[in-house]
Amino acid sequence: MSGDWVPDGHDFALCLTHDVDRPYKTYQSLFYAVSRRDPSQLLDLAPGRRPYWTFPDLLSFEREQGVRSAFYVLDEQSLFRDRPPREWFTREGWQLYAGRYDIEDEPIRDLLAQLRAGGWEVGLHGSYEAVDDRAMLHEEKRHLESVLGESVVGGRQHYLRLERPATWEHYRAIGLDYDTTLGDPYEYGFTDGYQPFRPFDDEFVVFPLTVMESALPDPGEAFDRAWAALESLLSEAAANRAVMTVLWHPRHFSRDHPGYDRLYRRLVTTALERDAWVGPPGELYALQESTAVTADD
Template structure:
């Protein structure tokens, strides 16, 4: 561990939908609450949670990784046959353009502030090297610098093909290996090298949606996080967590508080806390 820390907590955020469009309609229907439709107004941006999130991390002296998605658009890139399908809306509706002025501004703020920006490979890029390469090149052009690693959308992974794509495209790590429904150190306590070279896999320990819902019982959710921290500390582990930015909004009560407590408790226990890219550069990438 860097600087003799007992264990590490890697913080990651997949930027899927920073604007509440698709979810406004979805929640109005599934939660039977038409007030969600009010969030379709352009001046309402409940999922743009970045300012508060960055302020918190800056105040704690930590940095995280933000994985940026360059996904296809339902109405401009997909077949009309998909426009009325639930799958089409779920996968491609409400996505953002990384050249949008607001996204460009966010990327500049992240880059200049010391946060890591990584690649969030699109749904179909899991087994499409050319598409993944194009997304990586596009992101790096907009960002103005190269990216070190990333994670695939929906945690879609083909082993070892996806990792071969990452390595051959010049990426040094991947954080896809994990579950959207279960949490724990299922894939080990440390990053590993699937090809016995400089390319590294960071297993995902917990995605926020897999944890007990803090809006139902915050103490149950915190008990799960606390147990993971204890297990990480006891095993000198690298614990990697994923919090989507929209989970810091009022649509998902309790997850913001849970994240803040997780980070502060890890720091109190003497953990190294930061992004996978920083940990790779500090210690993991060296042999």
């Protein structure tokens, strides 16, 4: 199997991914109103306001650029419905389980249908508790596929939680082809290599995560520094014919996270200008597999 994952005619590859954690702003309004001394944050609690629902602008931008990305969808437990009462008043309980969404809700169903019809990839965002629970992962995948109406081929674990190699063994066993969890929420770079790799020497593939947006310098305060970090990664990717995988959470396209929208747009347009292949991991995986089959013939 070829070790070069970059499609012919391109200098490197850029895989675009988004973890759909919290598409609705809930308790964050109160938190930011207090922590940032910004009472206007409370206006986001008004009916009909959905500041974290950034999908229309994000999809419009990617469509204009002629690229697609992967959206990893979370089927997480609810704090008050699924978790024990002792967690209702803990910071960890609110951080992990409050403000989540139900993939059965009509807006989520409509979003998934739009993604599917438009050529975007939808994958599994394995829940916090499922990192080493094959049965839970299998049920989350089954549930997502039942709503989506088609199979999913890859995903990433919530909070980048990873048990090596157990999580990958679970992914492979439940029928997933790849995982993109391997990475660091606080650091960025090609620390796990320049190419996807096969931990079991078979069809299952790991796409190392090169950078998550929050690991960069805050572009709202130091945009030039944040862009310099990304530009350096792009240059390193081109110099090593690498696959660069990035994670941008949809809520980082909202006003609560200034600069990240602009940074993402510049990342994508610059990669295209530098002759990168740009798209979702699932598509790159399919291209690699088709190339391998052709070579074997």
